[in-house]
Amino acid sequence: MAELPEIETLRRELDKELAQKKIKTVEVAVLKAIPRYKTKKVFTDALEGRKIVGLERKGPFLVGKLEGGDALMIDLGAGGQLVRAKSAKQAASKGTLITVTFTQGGQLRIVDSAGDAEMWVMPYAEISAAPELAALGIDPLDAAISWEQFGRLLYQRADKLKVLLTDRSFLVGIGPAYCDEILFAAGLRHERDSNQLTGQEVRRLYRAVIEIMQEAVKFRGSNHAAKASSGDPFDEDGGEHFKVWERDGESCRRCRRVLKKSKTGSRTIYFCEACQV
Ligand SMILES: [Zn+2]
Structure with missing residues (x-):
């Protein structure tokens, strides 16, 4: 179960690692991981060739900020994991939904045997107004309320x-x-x-x-x-x-x-x- 501290820790770790990495290829093993898309191609086209500027967190979602103003949204669901692999040779774990390969080598894999995790791409400027985020309550790590x-x-x-x-x-x-x-x-x-x-x-x-x-x-x-x-x-x-x-x-x-x-x-x-x- 991914609770907020784990998601925030993951973000801090991956932020340094992913910044300035360029996405070479994206492989989607199951369409269920990208429910907002009718075809895999629309999703992979939105990512391939683009550079990740940094990794942020909005509530429980991880947000990969992309060069050019878009964001790669990652929802780990109740039991999803992000797994880093040094190379494509490293065997994929069971339940690997999406594999992102970087031009510099290395991969980022979203793994979830329950299959709740999902990814999508949206304009970065529209994140705060997105219904998924508008429906969220207080973020205890932001603690902006009295x-x-x-x-x-x-x-x-x-x-x-x-x-x-x-x-x-x-x-x-x-x-x-x-x-x-x-x-x-x-x-x-x-x-x-x-x-x-x-x-x-x-x-x-x-x-x-x-x-x-x-x-x-x-x-x-x-x-x-x-x-x-x-x-x-x-x-x-x-x-x-x-x-x-x-x-x-x-x-x-x-x-x-x-x-x-x-x-x-x-x-x-x-x-x-x-x-x-
Ligand atoms: Zn006691």
């Missing part, structure tokens, strides 16, 4: 915290793992109603959202840069910094009581009964 505004939105939405925090139209890029970490940091239970929080609780939640997401980027950026390219926070020891996620049975770092796990619907929630109210 806690008062955040509080107003919480009251308006009147939903369970766990539902709201992982809703793309409210907050961008928070999946189940960071949601549990944020709620633990804020000392709040997942089933609390967002419109029933006290002013102090709203402030705690706001601070937790910003801090947990920023810390996660720092962590991935410093200790796990090499692994971040997989876009998966749970690969190898990537989950080490989690305080509650998948730590049921261990003792709470704050109060030493045993951490619990509960199920609601298809989701498992990790929390501390004592520290979260």
